[in-house]
Each structure stands twice: as structure tokens, then as C-alpha cells.
Amino acid sequence: MDRHPQQIKRERQDKKRNAINSARLSDMRTAIKKVLQSDDFSKAEAPYKNAVSVIDKMVSKGHLKKNTAARRKSQITRHLNSLSK
Numbered sequence: 098m099d100r101h102p103q104q105i106k107r108e109r110q111d112k113k114r115n116a117i118n119s120a121r122l123s124d125m126r127t128a129i130k131k132v133l134q135s136d137d138f139s140k141a142e143a144p145y146k147n148a149v150s151v152i153d154k155m156v157s158k159g160h161l162k163k164n165t166a167a168r169r170k171s172q173i174t175r176h177l178n179s180l181s182k
Contacts, residue, residue: 099111107176118160120157121155121158121160122160125148125151125152125155125161125169128144128147128148128151128152129148129152129172129173131144131147131148131177132144132145132148132176132177133172133173135180136180137180138177138180138181141177141180142177143175145173145177145179148170148173149170149173152166152169152170153166156157
């Protein structure tokens with residue numbers, strides 16, 4: 098079976114993109130987890146801003162759909178608001 102140069106290059110690119118996408122997804126999940134695990138409003142504000150920023154960047158890069166991002170931001174916002182009461 099032939100292995101064309103374009104196929105070899107495509108596989109190389111796919112591996113690189115997969116690694117980048119996995120890392121970004123992991124960063125987003127970690128940011129969300131930090132917000133959800135915090136139990137003090139003042140300590141949760143900085144991770145919340147970071148998480149929202151990460152989620153928005155994922156949407157702008159095309160890694161997340163708009164509604165998925167909105168749902169995740171809503172989830173962490175609800176948690177942050179429950180801490181303020």
C-alpha cells in the first residue's frame with residue numbers, strides 16, 4: 098500500500114492539532130473545576146474570570162459551540178452567585 102507524502106504530512110498535522118486541542122480542553126475543564134471547588138466568594142472571583150476568559154477563547158478558536166460555552170459559563174456563574182448569599 099502506497100503512502101503518499103500528503104498523507105504522511107496530514108497525519109503529522111493531525112497529531113499536532115490533536116495534542117493542542119486536548120491541552121486546551123483540559124485547561125478549560127481545570128479552570129471550571131477550580132471555580133466549582135471553591136467555597137468562598139472572594140477566592141472564587143479570580144478563577145471565575147479566568148474560566149470565562151478561557152471558555153470565550155475556546156469559542157473564538159472554534160473549539161466550542163456558542164451554546165455549549167453559554168451553558169458552561171451559566172453553570173459557574175450560578176455557583177459563584179450561590180456563594181455570595
